[in-house]
């Protein structure tokens with residue numbers, strides 16, 4: 001079976017490709033091979049004839065997206081439309097990764113799949129528009145909203161805190177945004193289940209449990225044996241171009257029920273990630 005992964009060299013793409021490589025023929029598409037904004041990517045995919053497609057390639061810099069709106073829109077919406085067009089012609093299912101940032105964060109409980117997306121930053125708008133393109137054109141799709149990704153092959157919060165802890169005694173981190181950190185390697189386990197499934201639709205999938213960025217930073221420092229002190233600050237004191245939702249915890253119940261699988265807790269995931277990261281450096 002031929003499985004295409006766009007964004008195959010990114011953080012999630014790398015872990016999924018690693019997971020699938022023994023059982024599937026992988027067709028990787030990343031910016032060095034093909035720009036998904038260029039319509040030629042459609043002909044490329046038609047020639048490659050994949051049986052299933054994971055679409056991860058995206059403009060993912062949330063703050064920069066506020067200043068590079070045209071570029072973010074092109075990649076996340078026009079690029080997605082090219083990928084979807086190819087899936088439609090090939091008549092194959094697609095998995096699209098969307099985000100907790102499609103929600104405004106005002107809900108007090110975890111977001112469900114049928115809650116109304118109301119993004120408060122431009123990146124979230126482009127991902128919501130990408131979802132709309134898929135729903136309008138395809139019947140066989142899985143839209144997976146996830147959050148706060150960390151993994152071996154990409155810049156992420158865990159790596160940032162880990163390196164700050166080497167230099168600083170005190171690290172200030174916001175304590176007024178809560179969500180669920182998610183290990184790309186754990187998400188890849190769930191995503192593989194879609195390949196042979198016909199339970200199409202929208203799913204929320206994150207590691208289980210929730211925390212603030214402050215809690216997350218404290219756990220990173222304690223599990224990695226660091227000595228830095230983490231101090232809580234408010235988002236308004238951290239000048240960033242894009243707003244973030246205060247609550248972006250996603251409710252995994254639909255996925256867990258339909259696929260009879262519970263995602264590990266974020267603390268467990270973080271522990272395994274830190275051990276794997278340490279072992280790979282030794």
Ligand SMILES: NC(=O)c1ccc[n+]([C@@H]2O[C@H](COP(=O)([O-])OP(=O)(O)OC[C@H]3O[C@@H](n4cnc5c(N)ncnc54)[C@H](OP(=O)(O)O)[C@@H]3O)[C@@H](O)[C@H]2O)c1
Nearest residue numbers: 007009010011012030031035036056057058097099146149
């Ligand atoms: N990271 C998170 O916390 C998070 C949370 C929720 C949802 N998501 C979604 O999850 C998916 C995977 O995220 P990730 O963190 O693994 O992303 P990532 O590491 O940024 O990987 C995306 C990959 O796509 C490539 N790419 C960008 N523009 C492209 C283009 N025009 N044509 C072809 N390839 C292109 C990127 O190349 P460059 O690196 O050179 O740009 C990168 O290799 C994305 O769709 C993202 O929106 C991420």
